[in-house]
Amino acid sequence: MKIFPTSGIRQLDAYTIEHEPIASIDLMERAARALADAIMEQWPDTDTPFTVFAGPGNNGGDALAVARLMAGQGYRLEVFLFNPQGKLSEDCAVNRERLFEVEGITFHEISTQFAPPTLTADHVVVDGLFGSGLNKPLGGGFAAVVKYINASPAHVVAIDVPSGLMGEDNTYNIAAHIVRADLTLSLQLPKLAFLFAENEAYVGEWRLLDIGLSEEAIEETDTYFELADDEVASLLRPRGRFAHKGNFGRALLIAGSQGMAGASILAARGCLRSGAGLLTVHVPFCNNFMVQTSVPEAMTELDYSETRFSEPTDTDDYQAVGIGPGLGRDPQTVDAVLEQIRTCQTPMVVDADALNALGEHRSGLNDLPEGSILTPHPKELERLVGKCHNSYERLMKARELAQNTGAHIVLKGAYTAVVSPDGRCWFNTTGNPGMATGGSGDVLTGVLLALLAQGYDAGMAARLGVYVHGLAGDIAARKQGRTGMTAGDIATCLPLAWKLLEEKDE
Structure with a gap:
């Protein structure tokens, strides 16, 4: 599913109006019907008190049309239309006149002084002050x-976007001047701002409402941002009947140190449960017994050091290398990581302490082999690119990093972003808060390593791996609950996740 900038959404509206064809006021009516139906489904009791705040633009027109449609179904609403300049958009003005055709609405048009209504915990506020076209903070x-x-105890439902929130970049916005919605009903497509952690307090739960914008225009209009969906299943390659383990790649995992054997075990399980033909885990001697006992399907290669990764190893016989989980930050290990990256000609998955090593020596980013994937969480990314003030800036810097290094960036979070060197970003839709637990990222490293070893290019591997990792987390959450699940549960649920993806692609 594509995510367009707000300017692009306006173009989709205009294209639909011209080519359907449909009058602008009728497209607004269609949107209002979808909005009213969603609101009435959420609050089916017609005795629920509704207070509608409408602005002078088309978002306000939507709100007025919603009020009229709900009144026609027996709801009683109090409507405040704010028109301080004495100028409404054409469609908003039409819907103001249409309000007087129905009963059950107490209407106020505010041009100067506003006497606030009483809002209780029983009230539902419909926020239609400003839509996605806003480009500066609200004032006055x-x-x-x-x-x-925001100070009231009422439930708040926002039309398209919470008023005051900009569709993409809110770096210079004023937090206190943004509506805090409990539910946001977005028209047709999501807004980029919905996917950023700091905006959750404003957006609340968000849902998409199909208002019939031109599918042709959506398909033909390009954008750098997409929301991953079930189409990811089409990336999965079928296995031939006569295939053998040699067809699915040899993977090398460099992971673990004294006290951190678990990271190498979790990553190894993620790799083997994601289809790698053969896996070798490079470990210090102190972790050898634990890895061989916990993951008997994997082979081990011993480091010269008993306690840490100390020297780079030969990678010529492998199709992919994963490096970083549980390595620690000993200076000897940092030097070994940098040298391993410098000499490796095989695509790499670079995670955890290997990312920290690159953060301390950023010149090493220039040595990444072609087709590599970096998997930072927000703090690890900042060590690579510098301090970021919010998620939008972080995403933009991740795009710059991908462009400069030629690597794909997997920026981990609630909507993990896969960023390609050409600037495109895919936001993942699987996963849940139960995955916020130690070792979850190690499992993901193993999944990505397996896919690279099988010959998937970095972009496909990243998108497919992130999706199935989140899907395994969703399965684990259903089985174990979000509070009690562990990273090991995610690894255990990977086979079922892959099975579900295989069935979708049949």
Whole structure:
């Protein structure tokens, strides 16, 4: 599913109006029906008190049309239309006149002074002050209205976007001047801002409503941002009947140190449960017995050091190399990691302490072999690119890093972003908060390593691996609950996740 900038959404509206064809006011009516149906489904009791705040633009027009449609179904609503400049958009003005055709609405048009209504915990506020076209922070009276809504105990449902929130970059926005919605009903497509952690407090739960924008225009209009969906299953390659382990690659995993054997075990399990033909785990002697006992399907290669990764190893016989989980940050290990990256000609998955080594020696980023994947969480990314003030800036810097290094970046989080060197970003839709547990990222490293070893290119491997890793987490959460699940549960559920993906692709 594509994610367009707000300017692109306006173009989709215009294209739909011209080519369907449909009048602008009728497209607004279609959107209002979808919105009203969703709101009435959420609050089916017609005795629920609704207060509608409408602005002077088309978002306000949507809100007025929603109020009229709900009143026609027996709801009683109080509507406040804010028109301080005495100028409404054409469609908003039409819907103001249509309000008077129905009963059950108490209407106020505000041009100067605003006497706030009483809002209780039983009330539902419909926020239609401003939509996705906003390009500067709210101020003056509108900011005061937002603060009043946020201070109330009422439930808040936002039309398209919470008023005050910009669709992409909110770096210079004013937090107190953004509506805090419990539910956001986005029209047709999501907004990029919905996917950033700091905006959760404003967006709340968000749902998409199909309002019939032109599918042809959506398909033909390019964008750098997409939301991953079930189409990821099409990336999965079928296995031939006469295939053998040699067809699915040899993978090398460099992981673990004294006290951190678990990281290498979890990554190894993730790799072997994701289809790698053969896996060798390079470990210090102190971890050898634990790895061989816990993951008997894997072979081990011993480091010269008893306790840590100390010297680079030969990678010529492998199709992919994973490096980083549980290595630690001993200076000898850091030097070995940098030298391993410098001399490796095989695609790599670089994670955890290997990323930290690159963060301390950023010149090493220039040595990454072609087709590599970096898997930072936000703090690890900042060690590579510098301090970021918010998720939008972090994403933009990840795009720069991918472009400069030629590597794919897997920026881990609630909507893990896969960033390609050409600037495209795919946001993952699987996974849950139960995966916020130690070792989850190690399992992902193993999954990505397996896919690279099988010959998937870095972009396909990253998208497919992140999706199935999250899907395994969702299966684990259903089985174990989010609070009690562990990274080991994610690894255990990988085979079922792959099975589900195989069935979708049949």
